[in-house]
Amino acid sequence: MRIGGDLEIDVSIFSRSNTDNFSPLPNLYKIWVDTGRSALLIALREIVRQGGAKNALLPAYICPSVILPFVKLGFQLRFYTSNGLANTLPPISGETILFAHYFGKKNSTAIKWIEKLQENCNIFVIEDCVQASLNSNVGETGDFVITSYRKFLEQPDGAILGTRKKIYCGHLNEPDEEFVSAKLVGKILRQHSIKEELFLKPLRDAEGRLDRFLPRKMSWLSKFMMQRTDIKKIVLLRRTNWLNLYEALNEEKLFDFLSPLFRNIDIGDVPLGFPVYVNDDHRDKLRHYLAEQHIYCPIHWSLDHLENIDHKYHAELALSRNVLTLPIDQRLNERHIKYMALNIVNYIKHHT
Secondary structure, three states: EEEOOOOOOOOHHHHHHOOOOOOOOOOOEEEEOOHHHHHHEEEEEEEEHHOOEEEEEEOOOOOOOHHHHHHHHHOOOEEEHHHHHHHHHOOOOEEEEEOOOEEEEHHHHHHHHHHHHHHHHEEEEEOOOOOOOOOOOOOOOOOEEEEEOOOOOOOOOOOOEOOOOHHHHHOEEEHHHHEEEEEEHHHHHHHHHOOOHHHHHHHHHHHOHHOOOOOEEOOHHHHHHOOOOOOOHHHHHHHHHHHHHHHHHHHOOOOOEEEOOOOOOOOOOOEEEEEEEEEOOOOHHHHHHHHHHHHHHHOOOOOOOHOOOOOHOOHHHHHHHHHHHHOOOOOOOHHHHHHHHHHHHHHOOOOO
């Protein structure tokens, strides 16, 4: 039994009939690309082309890969804290502001702040929906909207840049055949192999190719797979698993040890995972213990960009050091949920 980690490819997907039950970002123009990084780079180039200043205001709590395209294009960066939006310095004219929806939960607080700024300021807004790519309640605020499907679906790549106005994105490079092939091999091997070293290497090799900053087309393979993916079913399974895990952790009275970052999901929310704040510096030890039980929990994120300014961002750094994302993806059922809760109980009995 493996819980969490890369989504395997079930080869039966290739013989399924087409589905037509997913219409992302229906009110936007869409450019399909390989990754969210490509989408972000295209958006930033378009902002510069439209006369935007090379200044950006980003959330302090953000994936480091989001920062890299800004740095590559020479943007000057500032960071804001989610606990102090009202006290953030006013935007510079023509500045780009990025906000994110985290873990599949709509970020209503940031939306209200952004909408107020849009009324009074000349700004460009990028709405990062990567962790909310299957949500139906996001994408209505940004001038540019970014999704990515690699963390939600089996396919190797596939992302969208949504725009309010039709833009010309210039030349898109062909898909990276080595990346797509390595992902394909790693995902199929993970489905069928008990030896982790067989599938981990191709998966890691593929991820190492993502920082080359060449916006690419979405691969033919991922388009083919996405057309045969029942996304409505995946949405339902993820929401059900989140609710079931909440109930299982609550029944075991684990919320004194694990504090959920949010305690409900709204209509339209599609969870990426079940993020918890692990108390008393147990995060890394618990993560290691769960991995030994074949439960693989990612960390969001290492905030290296705050290294020299950490005195301003205590809450974000504390979250980075203590957050753990428990899996709730579509491969799981009630047996997996109970297994996770039982192993967390066992950890507490023997390590606290």
